[in-house]
Amino acid sequence: MKFKFYLSLVSSVAVGIFVAIGVLSVGSFVVDYIKTQSYAIYDSASDLGSGKEYEIEEKKVEELSKTDEGVPVRDKYFLYEESQDFPKLTSQAYLVADLDNGQIIKQRNRDEIYSIASLTKLLTALVSLETLDQNDQTTVSYNAVNTYGKQGGLYSGQKIMIFDLLYPLLLESSNDAGEALAEHGKRSVFMENMNGKAKSIGLFDSYFDDPSGLSQYNVSTADDLFKLLRYIYKKQRDILEITKLREYENVENKWFNNSRFRSDGRYYGGKNGYTDEALYTLVSVFDLPLVDGAKYLESNDRRIAIILLKGTDTEGDTREIISWLLDNIYYQ
Template sequence: MKPGKSITIMLIIVSTVFISRATVNRKEYQEPLNVFIANSSINALIRKETSEAQNYVITYTSEDQKIKTERKESQQGGDSTSIEKRGTPEPSIAKPITSNPELGAEIAYIRGVNDRFPSYKRGATKRWPIASITKLMTALIAEEYIPKETKIVFTEHSIETEGTAGSFVVGDVFLKEDVISAMLVTSSNDAAVALARNLGKEKFMQFMNEKATTLGLRNTTFADASGLSYLNQSTAEDLFIFMKYLHLIHPEILEITRLKEVKIKELETGTVHEISNINALVTRSDYVGGKTGYTDEARQNLLSLFRDRDSNYTIVIILGSANRFDETVRLYNWHENR
């Protein structure tokens, strides 16, 4: 064989190998932009985007199945927030961690909404009583199953619930939306119980647990609407999924949680209740929303969503803490500055 032909053949072989490897690499890294990372056993794809995000329910199935998106009838009316307008940013790559934050919480977890993995986690799969974080699911079920103009009556049973937040009395009548606001802003247990009793406690609890299953919250259970029961339990991984769902599909719920105060009107007497938010983070401009929680067993809990100046969203979860606000801010600052 002549030297010239030998060189040509070698060049063809090398080029073929290079193209083949490039094709493989391209396939390796061409991942869908709308990947919804749930937990180690769930990897669901949101196939359909809609300009009426609140009119869809996302059902997460096992890893080898596609996500199912089912149309549901909107009970809220008006325009809904568009996922398509917000867009779905490409998953970001976490920077290398140089040192761990100093935290005393039993469970700590922080992860960008579009990140593949948390930048920090402690006890991510440990079940823990979530206390009033439960009220986020209560609000979701109330929005989906109770018509918007429904009047909620506070019965003696509602008022007997532990706590006096909201200053409700027996016989008070409020619109559903105002009761939800009181429940989320001042964490009123009376409001949560009144909402649940509107549908019937057993049915309401069934809806809450079915929704958890639908969303793929495999280690989450609900026993009441207020969060007072120790049996309202979840994990950091499940709470990440749930918060991301609220952020994408029901942002109106998170909008309520960041209000500094609300005014609600009792329909029979016209009395106006002025209610202040108990969440210290609502004064921050980068705070998108979240929920506090506390019981003796759970200690201090806090589920939060932040947005930085580049519009990157980050979810922070602190459970079993002695200072939930301080530790949430400390973990978020560590995440941003690492």
């Protein structure tokens, strides 16, 4: 009996060690991927699987990453003399910046890597637009609709246009829609393109393990997400346009925006997310009247991006930041 007991004990310990090594190995793979791998990007659906590689567009990355260097005085922000302290937030990392000129107003842990949950879907939408024919019709698979989560209302066998899948993806954060898009683009190739696109626009501290954000190994930084947001803003603004809609419907479905800011007239778009690992994550853009004195470019508004990672109340954090900006920041 003692022999059987000790044999069972040794077996249990061995299994535990094996599982731990497996988990650590996956995490190590993500870190190594971020640090060392060379990346490729396929620029159209016709290049998928062809082996055609494209080097990182360094000039484009540099242009999208500019902050206050070379920014005209009238484009720069200033603090009022009696400025209030920046609010204490629940988010472990944040970045507040001007979307047009790239100037960072406030940040904390902008280069720290965190799980990002459904913020992943911004890149999923981008890669879909740039590699898939949006007029194609796809059939939603059983596998796609059985992805965790019920948002989107898709069903197995449903025929739907590729572009229409962007609405449940971005408005209701449908994981099913993300999987359907990836499957249409051959999932493994689609994921290669997501990681390739990320690196081609300078997201060097990011890795994407799935198209929905369910995996804890979908990771990024506030700084990388700002680069992604600026690229979308300059190159694929339809994504932001979709995220600020209140609702959208086609022949079979009607999707509603799950953002708490959808009724805010200043809201220009964004994406939220949650997983147990990532906690609450949020990227949002607001048009805020921060220009001091005369109108600038026929508008008193500045387009401000707010990026929050690993928070417990990202909506409250966002409102606190907006209030602070309106009370303490001005442009001239």
